[in-house]
Amino acid sequence: GRRGRSFYSPDKNGIYLSLILRPQLKVEDAQLITIIAALAVVDAIKSCYGIKTDIKWLNDIYLDQKKLAGILTEGEIVLENTSSRYLVVGIGINIFYDSNLPEALKDIYTALEVAVGQDLDRDYLAAAIINHFYAYYRKLETDKEAIINQYKAYCFILSQEISIKGQEGKFIARDINQSGHLIVEDKTGTLQALNSGEISIGGFI
Numbered sequence: 204g205r206r207g208r209s210f211y212s213p214d215k216n217g218i219y220l221s222l223i224l225r226p227q228l229k230v231e232d233a234q235l236i237t238i239i240a241a242l243a244v245v246d247a248i249k250s251c252y253g254i255k256t257d258i259k260w261l262n263d264i265y266l267d268q269k270k271l272a273g274i275l276t277e278g279e280i281v282l283e284n285t286s287s288r289y290l291v292v293g294i295g296i297n298i299f300y301d302s303n304l305p306e307a308l309k310d311i312y313t314a315l316e317v318a319v320g321q322d323l324d325r326d327y328l329a330a331a332i333i334n335h336f337y338a339y340y341r342k343l344e345t346d347k348e349a350i351i352n353q354y355k356a357y358c359f360i361l362s363q364e365i366s367i368k369g370q371e372g373k374f375i376a377r378d379i380n381q382s383g384h385l386i387v388e389d390k391t392g393t394l395q396a397l398n399s400g401e402i403s404i405g406g407f408i
Contacts, residue, residue, distance in 0.1 A: 218296040234383045239339035247331035257359040269313035272296040368401035
């Protein structure tokens with residue numbers, strides 16, 4: 204997981220896949236890969252099962268206000284021209300509900316099985332995610348604005364009051380720019396762009 208954390212991934216309960224990419228992207232645009240991965244998961248779930256899910260910037264997928272999936276993109280940077288040599292995007296989705304959840308996850312966890320009233324085929328959904336991902340990936344250079352606009356339409360935190368891990372006070376999530384950064388406004392009206400970090404609507408415990 205992010206920041207060295209473990210990702211809870213019990214055997215046979217989920218989809219855990221990684222894609223290795225060599226995009227021609229500047230470092231500041233690298234998280235567009237996370238953006239299209241999130242879109243691919245949302246679109247694949249909807250196309251396969253008719254279920255609407257939402258995105259929490261930057262890399263979490265929510266179903267009925269509980270976390271369904273997480274995405275993590277890592278890679279190697281070429282310092283001379285601030286480009287990415289390669290990126291690995293990892294996607295983890297809770298498919299079958301786990302009755303042996305750690306206590307810390309019980310209030311925030313959900314699985315696709317909870318919402319889908321039919322048999323779930325992990326191979327079928329994984330293939331759909333990959334197909335949707337590469338459809339977006341091929342359009343990344345030519346249709347970036349459309350991709351960002353679609354991501355914003357799925358992102359449930361926009362216009363919401365949020366907390367930012369490591370920063371005092373409350374902020375309003377105002378927009379997402381063309382590099383996928385979250386634009387937030389503090390109580391003085393000052394705007395800042397976040398290219399990473401943890402945010403919460405309910406605040407941090």
